Amino acid sequence: MRRQWLVSLFVFTPMVTSLLLWDSSTWAQDYAIRFYGHGVQAPDLDRIKIPVDDPNNNNPGPPVDVGATDFTLEFWVKGSTTENTAPAMTCGSNVNWIFGNILFDRDRFNQDRKFGFSFGNGRAVFGVSGEGTGDFTLCGTSNILDNSWHHVAVQRRRSDGYLWLFVDGALEASADGPDGDISYPDDGVPGNYCGGPCTNSDPYLVIGAEKHDAGASYPSFSGFLDEVRISKVLRYSGNFTPPSGPFVPDGDTVALYHFDEGPAGPCTGTIVDSSGAPGGPSEGQCRYGGSSPAGPVYVSSTPFSSPPPPTCGAMPAVGCAAAPRGSLAIFQSLTNPNRRSFSWQWWTGNATVGDFASPIDGSATYVICLYDFSAGLPVLKLQLAPPSGTTWRMFRGHTYRYADRTGSVQGLRRVMLQGKGVGKGKVAVRASEATLPLPGPASAMQYFAADPQVVVQLVRNGGACWESVFTTPARNDAQRFRSRFAP
Numbered sequence: 001m002r003r004q005w006l007v008s009l010f011v012f013t014p015m016v017t018s019l020l021l022w023d024s025s026t027w028a029q030d031y032a033i034r035f036y037g038h039g040v041q042a043p044d045l046d047r048i049k050i051p052v053d054d055p056n057n058n059n060p061g062p063p064v065d066v067g068a069t070d071f072t073l074e075f076w077v078k079g080s081t082t083e084n085t086a087p088a089m090t091c092g093s094n095v096n097w098i099f100g101n102i103l104f105d106r107d108r109f110n111q112d113r114k115f116g117f118s119f120g121n122g123r124a125v126f127g128v129s130g131e132g133t134g135d136f137t138l139c140g141t142s143n144i145l146d147n148s149w150h151h152v153a154v155q156r157r158r159s160d161g162y163l164w165l166f167v168d169g170a171l172e173a174s175a176d177g178p179d180g181d182i183s184y185p186d187d188g189v190p191g192n193y194c195g196g197p198c199t200n201s202d203p204y205l206v207i208g209a210e211k212h213d214a215g216a217s218y219p220s221f222s223g224f225l226d227e228v229r230i231s232k233v234l235r236y237s238g239n240f241t242p243p244s245g246p247f248v249p250d251g252d253t254v255a256l257y258h259f260d261e262g263p264a265g266p267c268t269g270t271i272v273d274s275s276g277a278p279g280g281p282s283e284g285q286c287r288y289g290g291s292s293p294a295g296p297v298y299v300s301s302t303p304f305s306s307p308p309p310p311t312c313g314a315m316p317a318v319g320c321a322a323a324p325r326g327s328l329a330i331f332q333s334l335t336n337p338n339r340r341s342f343s344w345q346w347w348t349g350n351a352t353v354g355d356f357a358s359p360i361d362g363s364a365t366y367v368i369c370l371y372d373f374s375a376g377l378p379v380l381k382l383q384l385a386p387p388s389g390t391t392w393r394m395f396r397g398h399t400y401r402y403a404d405r406t407g408s409v410q411g412l413r414r415v416m417l418q419g420k421g422v423g424k425g426k427v428a429v430r431a432s433e434a435t436l437p438l439p440g441p442a443s444a445m446q447y448f449a450a451d452p453q454v455v456v457q458l459v460r461n462g463g464a465c466w467e468s469v470f471t472t473p474a475r476n477d478a479q480r481f482r483s484r485f486a487p
């Protein structure tokens, strides 16, 4: 009801509604953390500190004190090499990770059993020191500080010290590192290297800064972080698909930080651990400060607030909604290839406006995929991606319409998503002119092989999809394909 009201209001007063859409009561709270990398310029500030041991006793640390078992540290990160200027480092059997822009610091000053994570030249860097078993710095291969969110996972096997580093689910590096227990010793005594004993830095997992403020040679990370999960197992045995939403705790989760405390603005209080791990929670504290801008702050840009746009797979999506009626018309002139057009309709199907979500506020992003089949196998021939945003408008509370007279994106002129309910759903797409990326004819005789079919799909982020399957072309020559079906 509320949504409906917002939607109809949008037609008349877009300014007012766009403000309402950002009203925090309208959407689920999801925040990320933003550090500013002040580091030694703001000692003990612009960071999150999570205790891993109490130096006053020999009790075991909280669950976040990992390293006695296998473990996985993973998170989402966004940053730039403009703000993180540490150069590439020599990787291998050394502690060079401390010269990167440090994001996670579980160091012990001049003592063994420690680890950390940083960036050098935008590459992910994971470093570990065993107890008398040596050091290792493992480096990723791609620049991930490109102002986009990336999922990073590092893992370590206790028995042989093997290390893995995954970026966006792809294994970038692995190596045999130092063996054995690297958890913080329950009887650990911080050394006298911090203008006194390092009791304010050693027994912590520090996020967003080099923990000891040891000097300008050890820079801190400046950028965004969300969804930190620490697990007491190796989570990944090979490449994987990064999560599309927040982590849900399970029995192997020892610490889980959503950073959803909010509100947007200074982070000054407790960082909640949502793991539910026995012996926990492993809560942290925000240490807010540093010269303007001070950090850390909560921000509303998160890995999941702008869902990644869908792309067409090599194979058609499965389980898409079909409609009783469909039509497809493609034309590409042989004499003037710039004269070209694409028109697809899916209609009298079942669809509600909720199924389409909103391409206006970015809740929904869409792609249109056309597959020609050759000897029974699909070949992706066309991919059209109407961008989300204000080129879309809502009509009468049930229809989203993308209208661009100039066809500035891939020749797309009109996309209509009508969600009027059972038997009244409709999808229509029209594109034309030179920028429409038509594939050209399959042969001198036919535009598509259509053996046995041509499939057109509309795919939304999150996987919802709508499709028409064309098996009986009315026309299929070198410059035209036309097909239509109805009950």
Ligand SMILES: [Ca+2]
Pocket: 053, 054, 055, 056, 057, 058, 059, 185, 186, 187, 188
């Ligand atoms: Ca202790």
Ligand SMILES: [Ca+2]
Pocket: 160, 161, 162, 176, 177, 178, 179
């Ligand atoms: Ca080893």
Ligand SMILES: [Ca+2]
Pocket: 052, 053, 060, 061, 065, 183, 184, 185, 186
């Ligand atoms: Ca311990």
Ligand SMILES: [Ca+2]
Pocket: 030, 031, 032, 226, 227, 258, 259, 260, 302
């Ligand atoms: Ca979050």
